[in-house]
Amino acid sequence: MSQPWRIxxxxxxxxxxxxxxxxxxxxxxxxxxxxxxxxxxxxxxxxLRADDTIDLVLSDINMPQMDxxxxxxxxxxxxxxxxxxxxxxxGDMGNIRTAMNRGAFDFxxxxxxxxxxxxxxxxxxxxxxxxxxxxxxxxKLVTLQNELDIATNVQQSILPSDFPSTxxxxxxxxxxxxxxxxxxxxxxxxxxxxxMFATVADVSDKGIPAALFMMxxxxxxxxxxxxxxxxREALVEANRVLQADNPTLMFVTVILAVYDPHSGEVxxxxxxxxxxVVVRTDGSAxxxxxxxxxxxGIAPEELFxxxxxxxxxxxxxxxxxxxxxxxxxxxxxxxxxxxxxxRLLELFVDKAPENAEEAMNAIFxxxxxFAGEAPASDxxxxxxxxxxxSP
Amino acid sequence: MxxxxxxDSGTNVISPAGRVDGSNSADFHEALAAAIADDDSRxxxxxxxIDYISSAGLRVLLLVAQRLGGSSTPFAVCSLAASVDEVFxxxxxxxxxxxxxxxxxxxxxxx
Numbered sequence: 001m002s003q004p005w006r007i008x009x010x011x012x013x014x015x016x017x018x019x020x021x022x023x024x025x026x027x028x029x030x031x032x033x034x035x036x037x038x039x040x041x042x043x044x045x046x047x048l049r050a051d052d053t054i055d056l057v058l059s060d061i062n063m064p065q066m067d068x069x070x071x072x073x074x075x076x077x078x079x080x081x082x083x084x085x086x087x088x089x090x091g092d093m094g095n096i097r098t099a100m101n102r103g104a105f106d107f108x109x110x111x112x113x114x115x116x117x118x119x120x121x122x123x124x125x126x127x128x129x130x131x132x133x134x135x136x137x138x139x140k141l142v143t144l145q146n147e148l149d150i151a152t153n154v155q156q157s158i159l160p161s162d163f164p165s166t167x168x169x170x171x172x173x174x175x176x177x178x179x180x181x182x183x184x185x186x187x188x189x190x191x192x193x194x195x196m197f198a199t200v201a202d203v204s205d206k207g208i209p210a211a212l213f214m215m216x217x218x219x220x221x222x223x224x225x226x227x228x229x230x231x232r233e234a235l236v237e238a239n240r241v242l243q244a245d246n247p248t249l250m251f252v253t254v255i256l257a258v259y260d261p262h263s264g265e266v267x268x269x270x271x272x273x274x275x276x277v278v279v280r281t282d283g284s285a286x287x288x289x290x291x292x293x294x295x296x297g298i299a300p301e302e303l304f305x306x307x308x309x310x311x312x313x314x315x316x317x318x319x320x321x322x323x324x325x326x327x328x329x330x331x332x333x334x335x336x337x338x339x340x341x342x343r344l345l346e347l348f349v350d351k352a353p354e355n356a357e358e359a360m361n362a363i364f365x366x367x368x369x370f371a372g373e374a375p376a377s378d379x380x381x382x383x384x385x386x387x388x389x390s391p
Numbered sequence: 392m393x394x395x396x397x398x399d400s401g402t403n404v405i406s407p408a409g410r411v412d413g414s415n416s417a418d419f420h421e422a423l424a425a426a427i428a429d430d431d432s433r434x435x436x437x438x439x440x441i442d443y444i445s446s447a448g449l450r451v452l453l454l455v456a457q458r459l460g461g462s463s464t465p466f467a468v469c470s471l472a473a474s475v476d477e478v479f480x481x482x483x484x485x486x487x488x489x490x491x492x493x494x495x496x497x498x499x500x501x502x
Contacts, residue, residue, distance in 0.1 A: 204446035294483025
């Protein structure tokens with residue numbers, strides 16, 4: 001039996017403690033979680049200094065004496081391997097964004113939905129487990145293959161799978177890792193006015209350094225996307241964060257799109273990544289215009305900003321937006337031919353996808369059939385956003 | 392990784408060939424690093440023989456550019472195959488690394 005995960009809940013509302021203990025009683029009894037409580041940031045810091053076995057800090061933002069954002073900025077000085085999840089008021093995107101920029105792993109909104117909280121806690125501790133494996137192994141200078149396995153696990157642990165699905169639209173996504181690479185990821189995050197950011201990204205290189213860079217990229221992108229409606233602005237900010245401290249010259253290509261379910265409008269911007277594809281209701285498909293842009297992490301802000309634009313398209317009911325990495329278009333068969341963009345565009349001529357999952361399955365099936373026995377040389381990642389035919 | 396090399400009064404022209412991806416990018420880096428000397432007055436990478444380059448390969452080019460930038464040695468690539476040119480264009484690398492159409496252009500213009 002493994003040790004329970006130790007979670008420090010920081011909130012000035014006394015009601016929360018009995019509620020957490022009540023709603024999480026099964027996990028507590030089962031030895032999965034163990035909770036500690038603190039009433040504000042100062043108290044939390046005292047507890048953390050006295051007890052270095054805390055794995056996760058779950059903190060409110062507004063508290064007396066020391067607030068959650070100040071607590072976050074103090075956590076790094078503790079020299080302790082833990083993760084923070086922020087509890088914030090619904091729609092308080094400014095604070096959430098600041099929290100993500102200060103290293104919060106994730107956030108939940110008030111009133112706390114305990115099912116959602118549990119999913120978030122599980123995902124965070126699973127990530128922490130993979131992360132500790134990765135850092136422990138790096139210290140031990142493991143063999144390359146082990147390193148790649150660990151990198152792949154870190155990669156898998158950050159991919160969300162609770163896909164958004166409403167009467168107006170749905171998202172589905174998948175990443176199939178190649179044996180020797182660990183670099184792609186996808187993500188999505190809800191922003192105010194019911195809008196949804198979605199991204200697909202491809203990190204240069206492989207192994208643990210690439211996996212660690214992937215983590216920074218994911219956090220920077222998520223933090224930057226929250227609080228701006230503009231993918232271009234978000235990419236500029238993420239580039240600033242990643243470029244500031246990047247001695248190994250890793251980079252990540254990103255396609256970032258924000259969707260407005262009320263109008264069907266998609267605004268996207270690309271940092272060195274292929275533009276999206278839109279599948280029409282008649283099964284035809286076309287690639288959207290490029291937006292310029294340089295991969296994140298390597299260009300100074302002025303150059304990066306000068307070369308980047310964004311573009312808006314409107315999805316008609318029944319249409320599907322597809323974000324993909326070059327693992328799709330450059331998948332190779334045994335004859336060393338590439339799958340190519342043309343095959344992707346012709347994939348739906350007989351039948352337009354009726355939902356996001358159908359689009360994903362069609363793409364992954366087609367690539368697998370094309371590749372045959374040829375081993376994948378790159379990760380294959382795709383995200384589909386489908387606007388419902390009739391809301 | 393095989394690469395041909397020609398030095399002409401300080402201009403170092405390096406011509407790698409084949410495919411650069413995650414499986415051989417470390418070799419590619421090593422071979423390039425060994426082919427560059429501290430007293431080269433400029434370095435041109437003739438990519439005509441490269442038919443595929445992945446992001447791991449692009450990162451090697453960045454590392455080389457960084458090293459040469461540190462000694463203020465002019466660096467450019469030239470003669471990109473159509474598919475490699477597309478990778479440069481989409482990734483924005485054509486904004487970061489100087490690209491010439493042909494080796495002759497590179498020799499005439501890189502300073």
